[in-house]
Amino acid sequence: MKHTFCLLLLALIISTASAQTVKTDTTLRTTLDTTRYDSLMKRIANGDKRWPVKKAPYPLPGAILPFKRIVAFYGNMYSKNMGVLGQYEPVEMRRKLMAEVKAWEAADPATPVVPALHYICITAQADPGPKGRHNLRMPFSQIDKVIEMAKPINALVFLDIQVGFSTVQEELPLLEKYLKMPNVHFGIDPEFSMKEGSVPGKRIGTFDAKDINYVTAYLSDLCKKYNLPPKVFVVHRFTKRMVTNYQDIKLRNNVQFVMDMDGWGGPDLKKGTYKYFVQGEPVQFTGFKLFYKNDIKPVPHRMMTKEEVLNLKPAPVYIQYQ
DSSP states (O other): OHHHHHHHHHHHHHHHHHHHHHHHHHHHHTSOOHHHHHHHHHHHHTTOTTOSOTTOOOOOTTOOTTTSEEEEEEEBTTBSSSOGGGTSOHHHHHHHHHHHHHHHHHHOTTSOEEEEEEEEEEEEOSSOTTTTOOEEEOOHHHHHHHHHHHGGGTOEEEEEEOOBTSOHHHHGGGGHHHHTSTTEEEEEOGGGBOTTOOOBTTBOOOEEHHHHHHHHHHHHHHHHHHTOOOEEEEEEESSSTTEEOGGGOOOBTTEEEEEEEOOOSOHHHHHHHHIIIIITSOOSEEEEEEOTTGGGSSTTOOOOOHHHHHTSSSOOSEEEEO
């Protein structure tokens, strides 16, 4: 009896110690390494004194940026002209995306790369539609399809909206069932936010900091409600008025904000657009879009190299291909 009791006591001690070890390991895994974070932020600043921005809070544990670079394919499943995501069958699309991922890892070996599918789930329309919104919401079945397409390569999914005559306040809550998934993130395109009543495509639209702050607050609340790691939030931009009052954008510790240079053209034009509308108006992180077709139309008829993109100040941590 005494021998049995000793064995039980020993087993209890080992079990308790093991549980404490697991708890400790979990704690370590879920603690943000602020020293490494600061070092990486300084590295991607590439010597620009305005970056990293001073007002940015440390992210909560589980943040993707700046620990990894995101490389995304952009598009819509109903159109081959809207981007590479809808241009190829899923297997071929994933093969091409992973080739880009490996190429970015080779260009910057110090930064791991995670693939992403950036899906336009609400598209702006010239036709007003039955409710006059000038947009078309994709059926949930198509969003489901994109999420399934991402699984074989463990890709992130971004849901991007072009609101037309609608608003982010109306459209964003409709996507909560997807945004509560840990691997699903969000994007908005000011180009197609037609606050002044113009038909989409006739002129460039706009979002204000108030619209952006609504989104960051909503995403932040989702993260708290569902115990999610920080969300990445992408805003496209290639003109000044596309984003007004940028200095009033509120940063949150569970939303990572990316201002994505969305313009196409030759290398010099793209660098200039980035300099004036992204680098020159710092918010938090930056992105850069590369167009397989439109970038090669003007002289010198080539896309920017990965090395050229990495030399930008700051270096983009989100890369999008259209």
